[in-house]
Amino acid sequence: MPDHEDCGLRLALDRLGEQWTVMALAGLVPGPRRYRELERSLTGISQRMMTLTLRRLERDGHVRRHVEPTVPPSVTYELTELGRSFADQVAALVAWTRVRKQEIEASQARFDAETRR
Secondary structure: OOOHHHOOHHHHHHHHOOOOHHHHHHHHOOOOEEHHHHHHHOOOOOHHHHHHHHHHHHHOOOEEEEEEOOOOOEEEEEEOHHHHHHHHHHHHHHHHHHHHHHHHHHHHHHHHHHHOO
């Protein structure tokens, strides 16, 4: 990769390196979702981690947050155009891993067996 020093790759890797980013993106692909609805779809995520993940995605411009002035306030999240294009790239990576998963696992098993000798 030529001139990777400031190509922006770090911006994407910072998000991809977080466990819940991909799941949150996937949860928003079908369309806008309320906070609790999205939280329920992400089995195992804590409320704190959910909030941090959505804030980071919002800060990076991937997610838009809407607050309805109801009592209590109703908060909805949706992907922006940038977020949708990022989700498309992540989906391509997920598809690649599904196709190559067995090949990677077989390679790891061979390597592990050879290094135990």
